[in-house]
Amino acid sequence: MNRTYNDLMHRMGRIFTMIGLIILLGIPVLISLFSGVAPNYSMMLQGILALSILYLPGGIVEVTTYSPVLGTSATYLAFITGNLANLKIPCVLNARTLAKTEIGTEANEVISTLAVAFSSITTIVIMAIGVLLLAPLRPILTNEVLAPAFNWVVPALFGALGYQYFKKNPKIILAPLVFIVILAIVSPSFIQRNLPIVIVLSAIVAVLWAKLLHGKNYI
């Protein structure tokens, strides 16, 4: 990849991340200052420790797993704006399928950056509209009839996306599908409570199976 452009994106990405971290950390500090109340330090440290034990390994796994898919600018952007597995990654997968770009190329960097940037803007705009129109929207969005639609928005998203990827590589599906179905039957709670780990395991099975098929010239 062109070093100059990539280096610039790393530099700007790091600046963006640093400003983002300062803003995010500044919010609780400002709440404390404006309200005139300090946090309960003992509870705060306990809470941070307990959650970090869960989320620190997740942070490492997410950066190592998702950054090759996202590319340079989109990695920095997505790791501040969040919703990676349930929005940004599928959005990038959809965009690169439409644009037919290969990972590691400059064209793919462009496409994934545009996908993550406009996905982030869409989320921010919808959240802002939601906050502004909360009174009229609340009864609609919390209506019990609509609840199943938003409860299952993630399987809807991955079902639609699955078609695009499964049709291109039907032979690769077999082994990871068998793996995931057995795991779901044997230990459903493991999948539900450890989804980031299951993503990595399922991806490893798929890659090893693909390597085997490729070695035997089946794909």
Added chain:
Amino acid sequence: MLLAVDQVKEAWWLYLMGLGVALFIISGSLYFAFSAYKKSKELGMDRAMIKRTVISSITFSILPSIGIFIGVITMAGLLGIPLPWIRLSVIGALHYELMAASVAAEGITLMTLTTQDFVTIAFVMTISILWGPIFALIFFKKYQTKVIDRATTSKQGGFGKVLFDAFFIGLILAFFGDAFSKIFQYSVRIVENGVYLVDSLGEPIYQDLKTIVPVIVFFVAFLANAGFEFLSKKFKWRWLENFQLALSMIIAMVVAVLFGLGGIY
């Protein structure tokens, strides 16, 4: 001056902070989008393809974003609107924020919430999720140079291209597994007024459920996308490509609603 919790959680200055976060994300996104657009011109990429990417990314993101906003409403019962708005606009997720609230202020309810609880919750929610961006800041450039660039450029007998498709298939199947596993069992922690309910011993209250709906939703979206692709190819409706993912999701979500109306959740 010390403020009461009801004054803090709906304070105008907290809304102003939310607005600041929103503007920061939009500015950063526009900067990177504009840089990518300039690069696309340099690379001579097709304008129509760039437009399709933007339209498709926006339409694709609308429904999940509404789902994220519903998280704000869920949390608003305890924490008001602006703090959940800020938290869910940046790195975080509803289940994480609820967990952070219950860890930072054990056994908290709407009636017992104090300003100090609110401040403590804000600190815990913010700090504990920052590991991803911190790792991206420190290690990503080195990781890209040492690992990713080598993996994507090395000659692996043509396997490099298949490798990422296999990876994505694994990722999508993990989410299929999550939907499929709910046929057998899944537990939901009960939320009331934006906080996890606990019993008299302080233990979380779970509700054990089973459902076939997410798997059906997965397959309906899958088949709907296949149908839309057939239509776009048969009638040469290229515009449909921009919307087929979002439309497939809507159809699947409508099916979930219909099941719900039939008493199957």
